[in-house]
Amino acid sequence: MTVRIITIFLLVILASCSEKRSSWGIAQKYFPNQDLLKDGVVNKYYEHYKFFDGRPPQINIYYQGNFLDGNGNLIQKYFNPAYSIFISRTFKIDSGRQQLIEEKRYTGKDTIISKINSDDYINWADQNGLLSTDSQYPDGILKVELQQLRNADTLFLNYQSKAFKYKRQSVFNEGEIWEIKKSIVFSEGLGLIYGHSVNSESEVIQELVEQMPYSEFLKRSQNTVNRVGYIAPEQRLDNDDFKLCYGWDNLNDYYNSEPDGRYAKNKNGLVNDIKAQLDTSKLKNESGFLTFRFIVNCEGNAGYFTAEENDLEYQPKAFDIETKNHLFEILRSLNNWRPVIINDESRDAHYYVTFKLKDGEITDILP
CATH class of the missing domain: 2.40.360 (YmcC-like fold)
Known part of the structure; x- marks a missing residue:
């Protein structure tokens, strides 16, 4: 009898939880x-x-x-x-x-x-x-x-x-x-x-x-050198002699100035410069969002590249290495980045470019 009462009690709790969830x-x-x-x-x-x-x-x-x-x-x-x-x-x-x-x-x-x-x-x-x-x-x-x-x-x-x-x-x-x-x-x-x-x-x-997950968002939002702008040396895709002008503690965001720091030729110029070097055969049949984060220093030079990779369902994935390397090499070759201006002074800032791919075709380049 006691077991039966306990069972009924548990079923009522589960039913109430199910009702609450639904x-x-x-x-x-x-x-x-x-x-x-x-x-x-x-x-x-x-x-x-x-x-x-x-x-x-x-x-x-x-x-x-x-x-x-x-x-x-x-x-x-x-x-x-x-x-x-x-x-x-x-x-x-x-x-x-x-x-x-x-x-x-x-x-x-x-x-x-x-x-x-x-x-x-x-x-x-x-x-x-x-x-x-x-x-x-x-x-x-x-x-x-x-x-x-x-x-x-x-x-x-x-x-x-x-x-x-x-x-x-x-x-x-x-x-x-x-x-x-x-x-x-x-x-x-x-x-x-x-x-x-x-x-x-x-x-x-x-x-x-x-x-x-919210836990990942919290990691990115920490106001330390390990926030989203920081790129650990072991994560770098490039290994050239790129230096920040003011160090990690003084890193800004591309939107912190007016006009904001972007490609000097604006969005259409960026797209055209990328397409001029694009070999579509190296995109394989890839789909997803491939985001490159990098730093543009006060001199307008880009470096400290790293990649974030997600599928079209917005979950982590690994892109074909040839696809990733090809798009990275194109970005690294560009030299028309505009540094941010803070109080009339050029500063270091982190930037990003996202390639949206569907079945081996670039459908958008963001931002």
Whole structure:
């Protein structure tokens, strides 16, 4: 009898755990596994900005951390390229409704807590939803209304996916109204994989380029010589006599100056210079993201190259050595890098170039 009671008790606990895990409904399919979310999963995104007034395009990086708290809520934290948090959101997901229950924005020393008027951030089960928030800044109130217009099943990059369309309206101090048309795509097991936004001035394309455990993100974000900019000597692909001007403790990021440090011929010039040396036979049949990190010193010289390799599912892989060496040699031969300028002085900075390959063809070069 006692054994039976214990068995029933355990079954009730397991059932309640299963019910808790499945309370997200259909939404659960479109995020990383919940066991992974307990430890945290971080997605890295590129944002491609195109301006309609003729300004050159820009690319931004941000990270989105996804965490599961003890109550089954989803916590999302957004980090800028310097790994500083700028937004934190907490969601309750129940029966396919992803409801915003807390939003904090971080600006300098201020923490802005949004007032939530309507909480439907994403309606996974139905077509329509409405999110409405007021955020009190020191100089005024920002009102944001995000209206979900469409929810559709789709196939995106061979992943079973969900696509949503939105209209976003922002008003600051009851003044000018900014309207954005927005679409986003979530893929099974990955989370947000693609986004597109457009207004009267610009459009932004957002794409997932890497997914990592939170523990890996923490390693990269450490503000020491071992942060992401540091390249250990044993990891170097090059072995020439390259030197930093100011040492590892004074290494900057390519986006720290205005204009930011990039290829002097801009993106099109970089692509053209790479293609001029490209031997497509050496790309084999490779697919994935092959990222080269390196340093451009204050003199505009590049060195300390290392490679990071991921497949198209954003997980680590090993590229064919001939493919990796060929693309590395092309990058190393380029000599039009623009150093960053800090306080009117050229500085050392870490850079990166990502090759996106599909079946032996380069489909994009980022940033």
